[in-house]
Amino acid sequence: MTMIRTRFAPSPTGYLHIGGARTALYSWLHTRRHGGRFVLRIEDTDRERSTPEAVNAILEGMAWLGLDYDEGPFYQTERFERYRTHLQTLLDTGQAYYCYCTRERLERVRNEQLARKEKPRYDGRCRDLDGPPSDEVSSEPVVRFRTPLEGHVVVDDAIRSKVQFLNAELDDLIIARGDGSPTYNFTVVVDDLEMGITDVIRGDDHLNNTPRQIHLYEALGAQPPRFAHVPMILGEDGKRLSKRHGSVSVLQYREEGYLPEALLNYLVRLGWSHGDQEVFDVEELIQLFDINEVNHSASTFNPSKLLWLNQQHIMRSEAPHVARHLAPLLAERDVDPGAGPNLETIVRMQQERAKTLVEMADNSLFFYRRPHAYEEKAARKNFKEGTAEILEHCQHRLSGLPEWSAEAIHGVVTEAAETFEVGMGKVAQPIRVAVSGGAVSPPIDQTLELLGRDETVARVEAAVEWLRSQPTG
RNA sequence: GCUCCCAUCGUCUAGCGGUUAGGACGCCGCCCUCUCAAGGCGGAAACAGGGGUUCAAAUCCCCUUGGGAGCGCCA
Numbered sequence: 001m002t003m004i005r006t007r008f009a010p011s012p013t014g015y016l017h018i019g020g021a022r023t024a025l026y027s028w029l030h031t032r033r034h035g036g037r038f039v040l041r042i043e044d045t046d047r048e049r050s051t052p053e054a055v056n057a058i059l060e061g062m063a064w065l066g067l068d069y070d071e072g073p074f075y076q077t078e079r080f081e082r083y084r085t086h087l088q089t090l091l092d093t094g095q096a097y098y099c100y101c102t103r104e105r106l107e108r109v110r111n112e113q114l115a116r117k118e119k120p121r122y123d124g125r126c127r128d129l130d131g132p133p134s135d136e137v138s139s140e141p142v143v144r145f146r147t148p149l150e151g152h153v154v155v156d157d158a159i160r161s162k163v164q165f166l167n168a169e170l171d172d173l174i175i176a177r178g179d180g181s182p183t184y185n186f187t188v189v190v191d192d193l194e195m196g197i198t199d200v201i202r203g204d205d206h207l208n209n210t211p212r213q214i215h216l217y218e219a220l221g222a223q224p225p226r227f228a229h230v231p232m233i234l235g236e237d238g239k240r241l242s243k244r245h246g247s248v249s250v251l252q253y254r255e256e257g258y259l260p261e262a263l264l265n266y267l268v269r270l271g272w273s274h275g276d277q278e279v280f281d282v283e284e285l286i287q288l289f290d291i292n293e294v295n296h297s298a299s300t301f302n303p304s305k306l307l308w309l310n311q312q313h314i315m316r317s318e319a320p321h322v323a324r325h326l327a328p329l330l331a332e333r334d335v336d337p338g339a340g341p342n343l344e345t346i347v348r349m350q351q352e353r354a355k356t357l358v359e360m361a362d363n364s365l366f367f368y369r370r371p372h373a374y375e376e377k378a379a380r381k382n383f384k385e386g387t388a389e390i391l392e393h394c395q396h397r398l399s400g401l402p403e404w405s406a407e408a409i410h411g412v413v414t415e416a417a418e419t420f421e422v423g424m425g426k427v428a429q430p431i432r433v434a435v436s437g438g439a440v441s442p443p444i445d446q447t448l449e450l451l452g453r454d455e456t457v458a459r460v461e462a463a464v465e466w467l468r469s470q471p472t473g
Numbered sequence: 474g475c476u477c478c479c480a481u482c483g484u485c486u487a488g489c490g491g492u493u494a495g496g497a498c499g500c501c502g503c504c505c506u507c508u509c510a511a512g513g514c515g516g517a518a519a520c521a522g523g524g525g526u527u528c529a530a531a532u533c534c535c536c537u538u539g540g541g542a543g544c545g546c547c548a
Contacts (some may be wrong), residue, residue, distance in 0.1 A: 011477090011548045026483055046547055103546075110545095119475035119544060142546055169544090171478055177546040184548045208543040232480075232541065265483095269497090273486055276496040295479095295486080298541060302484045305498040315511075349515070353510040363509085413507075428507030440509045 002034030006199045008062075009070070009188065011043040011465055014056035015249035016061030018301060019233045023265040027201040028067045029268070033235040036237065039195055040072035045187055047077070061250045065260045066282065074195070076187055083182035086220060087143060087175065095219040096175060098141040099126040105136045121171035140178030145186075145216060147172050153211040158199075159294045165211040173212055185209055189216040198226050199292060204229035228291050231271055232298045254379035257356030259317065259325060262310040271295045279312050281471050311355040319344040322351065322360075329361040330368075340368040341450045349442040349450065363440060367451060370459060371437025376467070378439035382429040388467040390420055391430055395460040404453045410445040434463035 008024040010016065033036040040062070044050040059073065071105070083228075090096035099122075110120045126133065127146065148167045156165045175186035182190075192200060207229045217224040253263050265280050272294050280288070314322060323344050328335045337343045346364050354360035374383070397412045416427045428444040435456060441447045448456045 008546090013548075018485075043548060047476095049547075090515065106546090114474075117474040121475095123546070138545090150531090163477070165477075171544090174546055179546085182547085183546070184521095189546085203542095204543055205479065209476095209548095231480085236484090271485090276487065278485090278497050297479045299486090300484060302498070305485065308498055350510095352512090355510090378508090417507090424507045426507090432508060436508095438508090442509085444507060 002198065004031055004034045004198050004224040005196050006031045006036060006201055007041050007192065007195065007197050009041045009043050010058050011046065012051060012058060013046065014050040014054055015057040015251065017249060019324060021061065021250045022233060022270065022314035023201065023203055023230055024062065024067050025264055025267055026291060026294065029285055030199065030291045037070040037174050037196065040069040041074045041191060043075045043076050045181065057251065058247065064254055065264060067248060076191065079191065080310060082194060083187055084188050087182065090145065090219055091143065096143050096145050097127060099136045099144045100132045100141045101125060102138045124172060127172060134139065138178065142174045142178050144172040145175050147215055153214050155214065155227055158226060158291050160229060160296060163207065170212060170273045176424065183422060184214055186216065189213050192225060193217065193220060193222050199226045199228065201228045204231050214281045225229045231292055231296060234298050234300045236300060257329060257358030258310050259313045262313040263306065265313065266309050267305040279309065307355050314354060315352050319347040322347045326357050326360055333361060333365060335365060345450055347352050349446055353442065366436040373437065374433055375438045378433045382433045382439065382465055387430045388464050390416060390427055390433060391460050391464045393419065394427065394431060395457055395464065398453065398460070399457045401467045404449065406445040406449040409448045413444060419469060431460060435459045
């Protein structure tokens with residue numbers, strides 16, 4: 001078997017969204033698993049809607065996800081000469097012809113067909129003409145491909161197996177516009193052919209285009225590649241996911257504190273599975289993913305499961321890795337990750353208590369700066385009568401501790417609870433509010449150890465003062 | 474309308490002729506507990522409907538219904 005070559009071919013009319021990312025992922029995994037080469041091609045022949053910003057957004061999205069490509073990016077707009085050459089071949093061999101029909105006539109034919117409840121299609125008026133017809137002639141003729149009238153085509157799909165189309169259902173598609181520029185169905189075939197693509201993996205919205213493309217391959221004297229049409233991802237309302245439809249940019253997940261491998265894991269499981277396994281790392285996926293095992297049916301995007309998977313990946317990842325992704329989020333919050341307790345230690349303490357890195361960042365801010373105020377609810381619940389005394393007691397014990405360790409700190413807390421004859425919660429919680437400003441933090445002994453003695457004592461003292469300054473009653 | 478695709482808990486899925494239809498997310502209890510989590514235990518929750526084939530059908534075939542996609546001088 002020759003080396004596998006696949007491609008991801010987005011059109012730069014918007015950012016990289018969930019559906020595109022999954023298609024790219026499936027292609028990438030398939031390629032990496034078989035030691036092939038992955039090509040990135042930007043399909044920008046629609047000059048009206050393609051933008052450089054979109055190109056950048058797509059490249060950045062791919063980079064963040066770690067879907068690296070071996071060749072490209074290639075741009076279709078730079079390949080017009082290639083299309084022209086093949087177009088001429090088809091014209092020369094009579095497999096394509098000029099069509100002089102005006103848009104108006106086409107529109108009329110179409111409406112008539114629709115009115116008769118027929119499938120709208122070109123009626124073939126110019127198919128067998130030697131020159132322009134006598135009336136309704138367009139000054140800028142298009143080029144149409146001469147589709148066989150009889151017989152059928154079979155798409156042998158890796159996911160859906162054989163799908164048959166009757167040629168009679170197809171019509172003569174336009175392969176070059178009036179201005180001479182090539183159209184989609186033609187450019188993909190030429191590019192996939194010239195780039196030596198062996199496996200075309202794409203959304204199943206393209207399945208209906210495939211028989212036409214197979215005809216084009218054959219007309220150009222080439223063997224079609226293997227096809228794999230992956231099912232669509234639907235929004236929560238069951239409609240196809242699209243940009244105007246709940247599908248956000250993959251980069252938005254970065255903003256929201258998702259790990260790229262969590263998103264990849266979520267995406268791969270949407271349409272593929274390996275027994276009961278839910279959590280995969282990328283290396284495992286490369287070993288296990290098989291394009292032939294992808295499901296047939298469309299699936300619905302489920303944000304809560306993605307959230308859970310993100311948490312799983314945060315928990316299971318190495319602390320330095322999480323720290324790298326967390327650091328920028330801290331910076332966004334005006335915190336210098338280098339100017340405080342060790343970031344990796346913070347990560348280890350927070351790993352199992354954050355579903356997103358955003359949450360982790362927010363819940364870790366107190367390590368870097370003192371609380372400006374106490375959260376009202378937390379203060380109301382934990383700062384009660386007698387709390388000041390408990391805190392003051394702890395403050396003294398903590399400052400007198402011979403050794404600043406979690407174990408020693410824990411001893412202070414239990415001792416205080418015994419001394420005041422209260423539960424641990426009556427001691428730990430007020431300290432927690434004192435140092436963090438809120439009611440949530442990692443275990444109090446570890447938290448204080450990491451925060452450091454001076455900072456801890458200062459914050460507890462501040463809380464005592466604050467409590468004493470409050471009007472009683 | 475025509476063509477193509479699809480159909481197991483709310484969602485993602487396992488199942489590939491014989492299972493008490495399994496797992497996961499979410500949800501609801503209970504346990505653990507200094508908070509939040511994590512974790513453990515338990516629970517509710519599905520084969521769209523109808524015909525065949527077969528000793529036996531969630532699994533194979535057909536129809537119906539439902540959903541999706543395509544039918545551009547968009548990609």
